[in-house]
Amino acid sequence: xxxxxxxxxxxxxxxxxxxxxxxxxxxxxxxxxxxxxxxxxxxxxxxxxxxxxxxxxxxxxxxxxxxxxxxxxxxxxxxxxxxxxxxxxxxxxxxxxxxxxxxxxxxxxxxxxxxxxxxxxxxxxxxxxxxxxxxxxxxxxxxxxxx
Amino acid sequence: xxxxxxxxxxxxxxxxxxxxxxxxxxxxxxxxxxxxxxxxxxxxxxxxxxxxxxxxxxxxxxxxxxxxxxxxxxxxxxxxxxxxxxxxxxxxxxxxxxxxxxxxxxxxxxxxxxxxxxxxxxxxxxxxxxxxxxxxxxxxxxxxxxx
DNA sequence: AGGAGATATCTGCATCTGCAGATATTTTTT
DNA sequence: AAAAAATATCTGCAGATGCAGATATCTCCT
Numbered sequence: 001x002x003x004x005x006x007x008x009x010x011x012x013x014x015x016x017x018x019x020x021x022x023x024x025x026x027x028x029x030x031x032x033x034x035x036x037x038x039x040x041x042x043x044x045x046x047x048x049x050x051x052x053x054x055x056x057x058x059x060x061x062x063x064x065x066x067x068x069x070x071x072x073x074x075x076x077x078x079x080x081x082x083x084x085x086x087x088x089x090x091x092x093x094x095x096x097x098x099x100x101x102x103x104x105x106x107x108x109x110x111x112x113x114x115x116x117x118x119x120x121x122x123x124x125x126x127x128x129x130x131x132x133x134x135x136x137x138x139x140x141x142x143x144x145x146x147x
Numbered sequence: 148x149x150x151x152x153x154x155x156x157x158x159x160x161x162x163x164x165x166x167x168x169x170x171x172x173x174x175x176x177x178x179x180x181x182x183x184x185x186x187x188x189x190x191x192x193x194x195x196x197x198x199x200x201x202x203x204x205x206x207x208x209x210x211x212x213x214x215x216x217x218x219x220x221x222x223x224x225x226x227x228x229x230x231x232x233x234x235x236x237x238x239x240x241x242x243x244x245x246x247x248x249x250x251x252x253x254x255x256x257x258x259x260x261x262x263x264x265x266x267x268x269x270x271x272x273x274x275x276x277x278x279x280x281x282x283x284x285x286x287x288x289x290x291x292x293x294x
Numbered sequence: 295a296g297g298a299g300a301t302a303t304c305t306g307c308a309t310c311t312g313c314a315g316a317t318a319t320t321t322t323t324t
Numbered sequence: 325a326a327a328a329a330a331t332a333t334c335t336g337c338a339g340a341t342g343c344a345g346a347t348a349t350c351t352c353c354t
């Protein structure tokens with residue numbers, strides 16, 4: 001049976017993904033955050049006061065996981081949790097001053113790792129890669145409800 | 148602070164990877180195997196009677212995880228575990244008849260998902276992608292011991 | 295041969311994660 | 325307005341995973 005795991009694209013994709021997660025995570029651990037925390041911080045840098053479900057979408061983290069994560073981050077003083085006025089089921093998550101400082105401290109590290117991952121690829125290739133990854137993601141999207 | 152998580156390559160890489168894992172895993176679950184089991188089966192299709200550490204390298208699964216995984220797969224009758232003659236620390240893992248049949252049953256499903264992921268990309272682009280992913284992986288490799 | 299160090303695997307443990315099912319609140323139906 | 329359905333978050337649970345530290349065996353040096 002002909003099957004070459006080492007040439008199988010989903011495997012290669014996973015391998016590269018795990019690799020960068022491992023390296024980056026190691027580097028930010030001393031700052032007291034893991035990958036998921038960083039994703040939340042990064043997402044909040046863009047749109048502050050986001051709800052859990054919005055954050056879940058932005059970070060690709062499951063809402064239940066995110067719920068617990070955000071609780072811990074709030075306890076650590078990185079974010080604030082405020083019950084929404086208009087919808088008391090919802091919680092608005094925002095960066096605290098400390099959280100923002102931490103996020104801004106990590107951004108350059110994240111960019112370093114992106115650069116390290118890309119190595120000597122030129123800008124055009126990088127852009128092509130970004131486009132390809134988005135395409136793959138879209139091809140795999142649960143279902144295109146062409147409503 | 149300018150940072151766009153949605154354009155950040157490591158994130159995109161992870162997202163695509165998780166997506167295909169989720170879909171593929173869902174599809175093979177009825178067969179009683181998860182992603183890791185499949186990786187082991189696939190690796191064994193190529194080089195039978197591999198040791199744990201070799202399998203760990205081939206599948207990117209941690210040796211301790213793999214140890215437990217292989218024990219379970221042996222209990223399920225998918226693989227055989229044989230203490231090596233020449234080195235009694237080592238264990239040779241091989242596909243059982245049943246394991247091989249299962250592996251060969253999954254191969255076409257795996258290829259389907261690869262195709263689904265690639266969508267309408269032509270062969271040249273696919274090959275380019277494969278090359279890029281390998282490049283990224285190499286750029287991130289722990290350390291190039293150019294011994 | 296005897297011991298130090300390397301190697302292969304296994305076990306303990308602590309964490310992360312996601313699904314399924316609660317709970318609380320809002321919106322839509324009737 | 326009451327009931328039904330939808331929505332946002334949270335909790336219970338059970339499995340996967342990886343690191344660190346055992347354990348067993350082998351290799352090399354003296």
